[in-house]
Amino acid sequence: MITISALCKRFDAPGGKSVEVLHNIDLEVPDRTITAVVGPSGAGKTTLSKCVSLLEKPTSGSVLVNGTNLSVLTGADLRKERRAIGTIFQSSALLRRKTVAENVALPLDYLGVVREDVHKRVHELLDHVGIGDKADRYPGELSGGQRQRVGIARALALQPQVLLSDESTSGLDPEVTGSILSLLKTLRDELGISIILITHEMDVVRTVADQVAVLRAGTIVESGSVRNLIADPYSQIGRQLLPVRSTPAREPETLLFEVTYGTRRVVPADWVSLLTEKLRARVGLLGGVVEDIGGASSGRLHISVTFQGLQHEPQDIAAYLNSLGLHAKALNAAPRAQFEMAETA
Ligand SMILES: Nc1ncnc2c1ncn2[C@@H]1O[C@H](COP(=O)(O)OP(=O)(O)O)[C@@H](O)[C@H]1O
Ligand SMILES: [Mg+2]
Secondary structure, eight states: OEEEEEEEEEEEEGGGEEEEEEEEEEEEEOTTOEEEEEOOTTSSHHHHHHHHTTSSOOSEEEEEETTEEGGGOOHHHHHHHHTTEEEEOOGGGSOTTSOHHHHHHHHHHHHTOOHHHHHHHHHHHHHHTTOGGGTTSOGGGSOHHHHHHHHHHHHHTTOOSEEEEESTTTTSOHHHHHHHHHHHHHHHHHHOOEEEEEOSOHHHHHHHOSEEEEEETTEEEEEEEHHHHHHOTTOHHHHHHSOOOOOOOOOTTOEEEEEEEOSSSOOOTTHHHHHHHHHTEEEEEEEEEEEEETTEEEEEEEEEEEESSSOOOHHHHHHHHHHTTEEEEESSSSOHHHHOOOOOO
16 A cells, blocks of 8 residues: 655755646555546646656655565665556567566576576566567567557556556557556456556556546646545536536426436436436436446436426435436536535435
């Protein structure tokens, strides 16, 4: 587990000044989870990743890996503990004149591991990432996805507890990205490691991440479990992760809602029919997505509700949806405070 606390990072700037690019970052990355860090270019993602891998020293604050504060270590202690963190570099970081096996062996050779053990370990690693048959090839003979697998095998060579990936899937086509992401999930599940995945691709976050932190101008502005953020109708990152585009309803007497699937209970698949029956209303679907995220349905939809007889207040509709495990936000009625309510247990 990694615990980042009150981390600040300043860089010296021309004219004797300095700029703070990370302000008071708190982030916990539990074992066996994939944490995505997203944010616009220049937000400080790479700097954060370098502070975790100890390529940069935090100006203040701490990075604990399983309780050990790596940022205060030096010399041999630092080199030893640094092995706990593996970094997946861009595939271009492979040495072109060395074979795949030699590339993966580099960190082991560097440590002075004996030749036979290196050979055995390298072949295990290559099997693990699905390219056991490519040991004697050169990077130039491999596809982009295969090169990325070599990079992952090399990052795993010293049995790290944490794997850091800074935009390692950018530039790969979607199918290859998909296969690399499923490999990362397998590594999370089989090795129990935590993975910090820096990315600007929302699809990547939705497909693979357990939790996400949004970095903007050096500050974490939103963080939490991907499912919870998607379920929160007021979360900005939740909306980016599961966007909905809808057609505005034309009838002025229609109530419009944004509905998200809560995480505490299974939402009945026929909730639209239930709503229609309960309210004797016409319910229109204007746009939306329902999909499996992390093993359960997540969804965000825009609906319209038009009454045929008896009128209902927006908060009553929201309360009924809430009882079905859904969160509702009125898009054209009362302000938020009026019917934001706790999800009933
Ligand atoms: N070594 C450095 N010296 C000075 N400024 C730096 C250095 N590294 C990064 N920065 C600045 O820190 C900010 C964050 O950069 P970076 O962490 O690379 O962002 P991201 O990876 O989110 O695009 C940028 O404004 C960048 O110019
Ligand atoms: Mg970067």
